[in-house]
Structures are given as structure tokens and as C-alpha cells.
Amino acid sequence: MEEKEKYMLRAIELAKENVLSEDGGPFGAVVVKNGKIIAEGKNLVTANDDPTAHAEIVAIRKACEALKSHQLAGCEIYASCEPCPMCLGAIYWARPAAVYYAASRQDATRAYFDDSYIYRECNTEPEKRKIPFIQMQRDKAIEAFLRWMENEQRNPY
């Protein structure tokens, strides 16, 4: 069996196990570096009372802890389902080399998850979203960015 298939089967196994453990939704993910799984995650939203505890987020946080880095340079992420916008964002901030996924956002939608809806909302103007996004006091917030840009000690990411 190809290596990639083994990693993906592990992510899918975590997803299936999670239906039985009832810790959260049917989602699993693993992070691989240099041919080795360095972190695993399963969905812990309901077990941990944490809406951000998707399998990918859990795995990314563990992998970064293992690497002592906020970047996943040279890593691959295997997810049992296409990452939602939250997880896609986390992936882009972590900057792995590639992402492999099995089920699609449409499959997640058929299992009653909001993935497709959130992708649409992500691409909707803030003021037209189902959850109202309202801008205010922009001028005061800009000052924080100016301070950041002026600080030569800043640690960009």
C-alpha cells in the first residue's frame, strides 16, 4: 500500500472511532513529516466544549507543539474530510507543504454539518452575512497596526 494511503486510512480510522467514543463529530486528521506521523487529532468539539476543536486544529496544535514551531514547514496533513474554512485558515497560517482529504464538504453537508454554508458565508460581504458582521472604530484599531509596523523587534508569522 502506498504510504499516502496508510496515513489517510489512519485519519479515517480516527474518524470512525470517534463515532463510537462520542467525543465529537466523525472527523480525524494526522500530520506527517519525513514519512512519520508526528501528530494525530480527532474532533473533540462536544467532549471539550470547544467549537474550535476540529480534528485538523487538534492535530496542527499537537504537531506545532512537537516541533516547537508555529509553522509546519515540510509537513503534510491528511484529513478524513475536506477542511472547513476554519481549518483551511489554520492550515494556511501553519503553511504545510500539502493537504490530502477524503470526503468532501458536500458529504459533510449531507451528514448535517455546516461546512458548505460556512464556505458561502466566507465569500459573502460582511454586512450581508447570516451572523451580522459590523465595522466600527476602524481609525482607533489602525494605531495598533502602525505600532506593529514601526516595531523593528516584531516577530512576523
Added chain:
Amino acid sequence: MEEKEKYMLRAIELAKENVLSEDGGPFGAVVVKNGKIIAEGKNLVTANDDPTAHAEIVAIRKACEALKSHQLAGCEIYASCEPCPMCLGAIYWARPAAVYYAASRQDATRAYFDDSYIYRECNTEPEKRKIPFIQMQRDKAIEAFLRWMENEQRNPY
């Protein structure tokens, strides 16, 4: 001063303080329920080696812990900058009543952050993204969803 302005000024204050503390980027957020700030967050990406530790994610996780719930029903989130796709996704999964933000994604881009880029990638077909998103073994992952849908004890979110 209107209440909303006070909450936002606190989020902006957290953002400004963070430039000095050098724990992460110039971003702050607070979660408000029934006229009271129940959680605060500032960006801790570099301090914690955690690419997911954006101010909104930190504040949402703390607020959920305080409420012992994976949902932020009846809450408002105040963020010093427009939430990135990761934070937007987290917000939709937490389902607060409203979001207020100050600086825009374009302002973040001018301060060298990837927010606008990640919004574009979110709206790009998976196989055309800058980080390759590759689908494989969909059939095997579907089984996890079927098990989930068949489990009458499931805890949806």
C-alpha cells in the same frame, strides 16, 4: 460612551498591548454576554508556537470554557480586526449573535498579514490552491459519516 464602543476599545487596547509584549500580532478580541465581558483574547501565535492562537480563537475558547458550552448563544464578539477565514469559521461554529470588528482585512494586509490572501484561497477550487489540496479515498471516509448518521446517540453541533 456607548457600551459597544467600550467593548471595542478594550479589544483594541489588547491589540496595542500585544505589540509591546511581543507575544504575537497586533490583535485583540473580547466576548460579551448580557452586558459583561466574559472572555478576552490576544494573539499568542509566536509566544505559544500555535498558529491557531488568534485573538478571536483564544477568546472563543475561553468564553466556551466559562459557559461550559460549545456554543456562544446570545454572545457578541468584538475584534480589533476583521476575523480571518479561520476565525470566521470558528465564529460560525460557535454561533454568537453578532460580530463587531474595527480594522479591515485590507488593513491587515497592509501590515503584512495573509488575511486577504487566505480569503481568496478559501474561494478557490481545492486543486487550484497555492497549497495543494488533493482528494483521495473518499469512499472509505464516507463510511464514517454513515456510522454517524446511523448513531441515534450522536451529539450534533
